[in-house]
Amino acid sequence: MESFSVENLQALIICAFDIIGSGRGPSAWSIVGSMTRTVEQLRLSTEEDEARLQQSTCKALIKRMAFLAPATTWTEVEERRRVFWNVFLMDRFCSISTGWNLSLTSADVKRRLPCEGAIWEAGEPGQTSTPYFGISTRSHDPEKDYLAAARESEEGQAALGGFAFCIEATESLSLVTSFFLQYEVDFKEVHEVQRWLMRFKQLDLRLVQWKFFLPEKWREACQFNNDGNLDPNLVLAHMTHNTAVVLLHQGLAYPSSEWQSVPVKLPSASSAETCQAAAIEVATIAAQFLNHSAILISPQFCFCLFVCGKMLLTHAAYYQSVLHSSFDSIVTSLEEISRRWNGATSSSSANLASKFSSRLREARLDGANAVDIREAFSEKHDAVGSPSTVGVDLQRTSLQAPSAPMDVSVSTILGEEINLDSFQTESPESISLAFPPLPLSFQLHSAPQDSILTSANPGTGMQGEINTNDDISGGYIDFSDLSEQTFHPSQRVSTLSSLYPGRQL
Template identity: 30%
Template sequence: MSERQHVHPHPHHAHFSSSPEPGAKRRREDGGDDRNPTECIYPVKLKPGLRPGTGVDMAKRIEQLEERIQGYEARLAAQEAGLASVTQWRAEVTSSLALPTPSASAGIAPPSFPFELAPTPAVALTTISPAPSAGSFLDPLVLPPDDIVRDLIALYFSHIAPWAPILPPQQTFNAPWSIVVYAIVVVSLRLSTDPRIAGTKQQLRAAAKSHVLSHAIESTSIASVQALALLALDLIGSEQGPSSWGILALLTRSAVHLGLVTEDEGAGQATRVPNNLSRTSIIPPAHDWREDEARRRLFWLIFSLDRYACASTGWDFALPDFDIRRRLPCSDEIWAGGQWHSAPLFKPVLHRDAHPDPAALSPMAYLVEALDLLGRSHSLQSRVIEANDAREVEHRKDMVMTLTSAAKRWFADVPLAQMTPGPMPLVIAGVYHATLLKLNAYYAYPALSNGSPIEPYGGTCTSSAHALVQLVQQARDVGFRQASSPLFIWSAWVAARVLFINAFLAHQAQPDDDFEVILQALREMAAYWSLANQYVKLLERAKRKWAAGTTHTDPDANPSLPDAIHVLLDLRRTAYSAVGATDATPYVSPPDVNLSHLPAWAVQPLLGDLHNWFDLPAGLFADQ
């Protein structure tokens, strides 16, 4: 038999030893075929069955799964019960909102505004839900019916956009509504007189606001920042104090984050400073002129809100001057066109050498400059100086005069007469006069005077206070529904405060008629912007305390001046620190200072030792 006949016919019949034969090993080393190795490894034989403890582990896992299933069932039952209650609540609200009341009969006349509302197909009646859907930024359950939304958009463009013009004039809106429309609803609900939503305004506002915030946190876009800016307008005009102004911090940081602080001059700018780090671009360049100008105006609104917030709270700027390189907003006619336009770069009033052409500028440019002057007065007054340092005190007064003169020259060139009558010229003039009052009122009544204002500070205060009274009367003629705004309300508060000081230190029996005019105007504006409520309460309380201290009819009257008047007389208090002041007024031993360097209320009888607060930082009382 040949060698081939000795080969086993099937591999199962082969016999393999646990170690190869020496010959086999040598054959592999000699280059033999190694595809069928002759060495096998057998594992150690284990006992049949599961490992010890495996059954216990499996039982524990089954118990855990059963507990989870029970928990899911309980949660599902709770959600079904909640859904049933929401369905019932929606049905009740739908029945209350589904009134056959057209927009015209709701007292909302169709105003004229420079944009077109695109018609939308008829949709099912939608109502507010307790919370926006987590799965969609275009949740139709958050907003009221579409016809009401269109009315609110019209109210925004008629009454708010004139002094906050950040949306393109040709922009159209249709359902499903964009995130900007949700913000428009939030800020415009205060102006609506529609009876269909009279009882649900707060719920609508809360749901739409929550929806905008969710979108802004999860989405980075110009539209989300526009919506945040409108939310900030609503917030500063409400009675919520600065502790709730986190939206402003998010807004200003978003402006920096998206590169809105500087102009996008094209690719050539990137080669100017090649050694700088290349910043990550979050959003693409504007695709046309209208979008470019919309971004520019959005930044200037954020700038304006930042300056107002700092002046009324004592905070530091979130957008420092040296970081800003932006062109001024152009006129609405140029914005409406399709041609690219380069307006002058913004320069502080104190540093510019020529006046820009007013025909090419939006009135918003003058509001920006007015708020820049206000910001500079805030920065000046925030610097700490020693009361005993007569040289530094005089230097401060010289700076006040320099800034006052620059502001007066600037205001003389503002073409207010050429602007459309309405809220914008009122706001510009109001901020200007409030800036002069903020600068000069602190020095108008020195400690060693007989109560008469010291010139030129006193004359500036008197003229600006009376000018603001006239502006308030003009706003009443226009209608506070259209002419009022948080900036204008703050300006009126500053004037009322100085009028109160003037009357008290002149030893009058009560505030004069101009004070009462502003106080009544604030009451009326509070119907639209509840911020005015805070100032009304403070001014009325001060009046009552003054009257009680003068007539001595109050058996519990304190021999010192009541705290409510302290708040008004201490011009180092900002608007919100005055509102949030406690009843307790700190009294300390007065230092040995030259009284001629102090304001009158520092040493007046009944005023306590207020001169200890001389030139402390403006935000000192923010936590009270």
């Protein structure tokens, strides 16, 4: 921290990774914030050829301070590029999990994507350069209703690999939270609802296009490395993509009763099917990866499992159906990840994965009254210890679901107060992240308390008589009329591969 160098930045990345994975997220936030400033100060956020071009054509009366000498080899150039993208991923992860603004935006970043791992290991540049990647302009612009292109050009795609696709998928997940979930909308105004749904359609199309335009060898999460293991970056890319699909669709999949008056017919059944398919595939991919790889697992991997586990609980409670068996697989995967973080000789101390798994288990045992198990970090010690500050006002929790601007009280949404007594002995430091949300519109009183206790392997469970405005006719705008694109869940959801030898069908 006392000097600027690529090596010091690499050390900070390792420290932040360890702190977050150990379940002490708040301690890492300041480190991640420092890293995002350091990459800009070291000019790691800009390609060196881009910086030299600007210097050759433009002159300034004052020059910025430089800490790094220009890279002398391709390996050094790629090393700096990969260091930047690791910091970028941590910035996005912290923003997604807390609802805070992004630190790295397009105003400061002009970077090519990293090359495929095989090219990097060989130490020789590929025949073509990797393409530039377009990232978010800012966390949220209420006046901007369109997304920038992900890539400026499709040239150089052959040089991309799992790491690059993980970056793209993480940016999509970030956009779901910043461009859609945090967008404030007045649901009493038809035009505002239409604008909000158009944002949904843009993101939905972006996710479909990402999956569709992946090179064939990377299209499924079963790509093996030279050592015979699944590519961890590609696995995380597909899991992150499916998690983005879940967070995008869950608001429409499980709408509140208040949405019955919204003059737009929502595709709730289709979105619920999409959410369930994506969550099941995440559970499958994670289980197979853990069975064939003994490496330490990233916090983002755990995050994806937790989001999908909560969605499965939501689906079972909302449709009053039995809980899908993939929920057990998710909890088992989180327990295995927790064991790896503690190590073979370490005691069973709490970490991010163990906290996620314990919250899912407790929510399942407590029934519908504990499905919404979010907590937001607070610097005040009594923010967790006092019932008056935990679960009392969902408007104060971070990473709001799309229906947050409706200004509905907890009693209206949940029907009764959330039971968080079992969590109130924790200190703020032990709360690792502001946990990702269930749909704020989720009606807990619509499901019996024992509806999520039995695990089975049913269909989607959407045959129940849940009244949504899909059934309303006359005087309502059909959601599909807002855009020509309509997609089947299989077009959105990334899969492990039905041909993978370890897959259980």
